[in-house]
Amino acid sequence: MSRVSKWIQALTMLRLFNQTLQFNVITLSSVVTSCARVIAWLSSLNLLERTRIMSQPINEILMNSVMASMGMGEKSWRHAVSVFASASELCQVDVISYNTTMRSTNWWKSLSFMLKMTARGICDNVVSLNTLVSCLPWYRALKFLRHAEAHDAAVQADAVSYNSCINSCPRWLQVLELGRSLLLRRLDATMVTSTSTMTALEKAGMWQQLVSRIERAWDDLERSEATAVLNAGINGLGQNGEWLKSFSILQKFAVSGVLTDVITWGSLIVVCEIMERWQRALSLCSELQTYHSMEVVENSVIFNAAACAFAxxxxxxxxxxxxxxxxxxQMQVNILVYNSILFACSKxxxxxxSLEVLGSLNRPNxxxxxxxxxxxxxxxxxxxxxxxxxxxxxxxxxLEADAITFEMLVAATTGRCLQQASLLLSFAESNVQSLLKSG
Structure with a gap:
C-alpha cells in the first residue's frame, strides 16, 4: 500500500473510531504522523482544530507531529510558525518543537528560532545545529561553522554539520578547507564527505586534487565505502568527458593491487559507451571477464554494458x-540484452x-x-x-511488421527470388497505405 493510501486510511479509521469510541491525544498523534509522511499538512491542521473544538488535551507530542507535517512551501511554513506560536500557549515546547519548526521554515526564520532557544534557556543540541546548517545558504552556513569553531560553542559541530556545508558549497577551495577542518577536529570523515568533496573538485576541473582525494579515501574509510568513493569519482569524470583521466585513475589503483570491485570496471565500461569508445570498452570487458566472470553476470547493469560493447x-x-x-x-536477462547479442551475431x-537465440526466447520466464x-x-x-x-x-x-522488416526481407530476396521480392514490395506498399488511412 502506498504512503498516500495509508494516510487516507488512517483518517478514515479515525472518523469511524470517533463514531464509536472516544479517541485520545495518542491516537491523534499517530494519525498526524501518518499525514506527516506525505506532507498532508492541511489534514494535520484540520485534526488539530477538531481537537481544540472537542476540548481534548493537547501536548507537545501532538504539536510536534503537526509541525513535522509542514513542508517547505510559502503557505505551509507560515502555518508551521503559527502552530508553534499556538503550541507555546497550549503546552510546554521543547527542543524537538524548535527543531521540527526550523526544518519547515526558511533560513532566516530558522536562525531566529535558534536565537530564541538560547534566549529562553532551552538546551539546544547537535540536531538543532545541523538543522540550522542545512537551512542556511552555503556562505552563511560556512560563517556559522567558523564562528562556532572560534568561540568554542557549547554544542560542537559533528561530521553531519560539515558534510551538509560541503555538499552545498560550490567553491572547491572552501570545500577542501572544510574537509581539513573536519579532520583537525578529529571527526571521522564519511563516504558523504568524500563524495561531496569529489563532486566539487569535478565541477572545478581539479583532477589532480580529485585523484589525491580518492587516494586518501583508501586510508580514511572502510574498504566498501572507499570503493564507492572511487566509483563515484570515475563515473563523475566520465560523465564530464574526462574518460582518459578515468582510465588513468583505474590503472593507478589496479597496478597497486587494491582495486577488485567489479562496479568500478562497470562504471568505466558505461563511460566508454557514452563516449563511444568501443575498443576501450571491449578491452575492459575482456579483463573484467578474466577476473570477475561470474560477478559480471550477477550485476545486471554491467552485464548490459558488456553485451552492448560486444555487439x-x-x-x-x-x-x-x-x-x-x-x-x-539463472540470471533474468531483458529483451534489450537479447537484442544486443543478436545484433552482434547479425553483423x-x-x-x-541468431535463430538459436531467438528460439531460446520461447522458454518459460x-x-x-x-x-x-x-x-x-x-x-x-x-x-x-x-x-x-x-x-x-x-x-x-x-506483432506487426514495420518498414525495417520489409527492408530486411527485400534485401534477402532481391537477386535470388525476384517473384517473392515483388510480392513483398506489393504487400509492404498496401500495408503502408492502410496505416496511412488508419492514421
Missing amino acids: EGELWQQALELLHDASLS AARWQE EPTPSIKTYNTVLAACRCHWRQALHLFSQLPDG
Whole structure:
C-alpha cells in the first residue's frame, strides 16, 4: 500500500473510531504522523482544530507531529510558525518543537528560532545545529561553522554539520578547507564527505586534487565505502568527458593491487559507451571477464554494458558466451540484452546462431521478443532468403511488421527470388497505405 493510501486510511479509521469510541491525544498523534509522511499538512491542521473544538488535551507530542507535517512551501511554513506560536500557549515546547519548526521554515526564520532557544534557556543540541546548517545558504552556513569553531560553542559541530556545508558549497577551495577542518577536529570523515568533496573538485576541473582525494579515501574509510568513493569519482569524470583521466585513475589503483570491485570496471565500461569508445570498452570487458566472470553476470547493469560493447565490436562469440554464463547463473536477462547479442551475431551474418537465440526466447520466464528482435534476426539471414521468408511467416500474432522488416526481407530476396521480392514490395506498399488511412 502506498504512503498516500495509508494516510487516507488512517483518517478514515479515525472518523469511524470517533463514531464509536472516544479517541485520545495518542491516537491523534499517530494519525498526524501518518499525514506527516506525505506532507498532508492541511489534514494535520484540520485534526488539530477538531481537537481544540472537542476540548481534548493537547501536548507537545501532538504539536510536534503537526509541525513535522509542514513542508517547505510559502503557505505551509507560515502555518508551521503559527502552530508553534499556538503550541507555546497550549503546552510546554521543547527542543524537538524548535527543531521540527526550523526544518519547515526558511533560513532566516530558522536562525531566529535558534536565537530564541538560547534566549529562553532551552538546551539546544547537535540536531538543532545541523538543522540550522542545512537551512542556511552555503556562505552563511560556512560563517556559522567558523564562528562556532572560534568561540568554542557549547554544542560542537559533528561530521553531519560539515558534510551538509560541503555538499552545498560550490567553491572547491572552501570545500577542501572544510574537509581539513573536519579532520583537525578529529571527526571521522564519511563516504558523504568524500563524495561531496569529489563532486566539487569535478565541477572545478581539479583532477589532480580529485585523484589525491580518492587516494586518501583508501586510508580514511572502510574498504566498501572507499570503493564507492572511487566509483563515484570515475563515473563523475566520465560523465564530464574526462574518460582518459578515468582510465588513468583505474590503472593507478589496479597496478597497486587494491582495486577488485567489479562496479568500478562497470562504471568505466558505461563511460566508454557514452563516449563511444568501443575498443576501450571491449578491452575492459575482456579483463573484467578474466577476473570477475561470474560477478559480471550477477550485476545486471554491467552485464548490459558488456553485451552492448560486444555487439558494437561484432564479437558474437563473446556475446554468446556471456549469454551462456547468464543462463548458468539463472540470471533474468531483458529483451534489450537479447537484442544486443543478436545484433552482434547479425553483423557477422551468423544466422544459425541468431535463430538459436531467438528460439531460446520461447522458454518459460524469458522476455517476449519485439519486432526489433525479429528484424535483427532477419538481417542475419540476409544471405539466406528461404530462412528469411520462413521467419517472416512465423511472426507471432499481435506483432506487426514495420518498414525495417520489409527492408530486411527485400534485401534477402532481391537477386535470388525476384517473384517473392515483388510480392513483398506489393504487400509492404498496401500495408503502408492502410496505416496511412488508419492514421
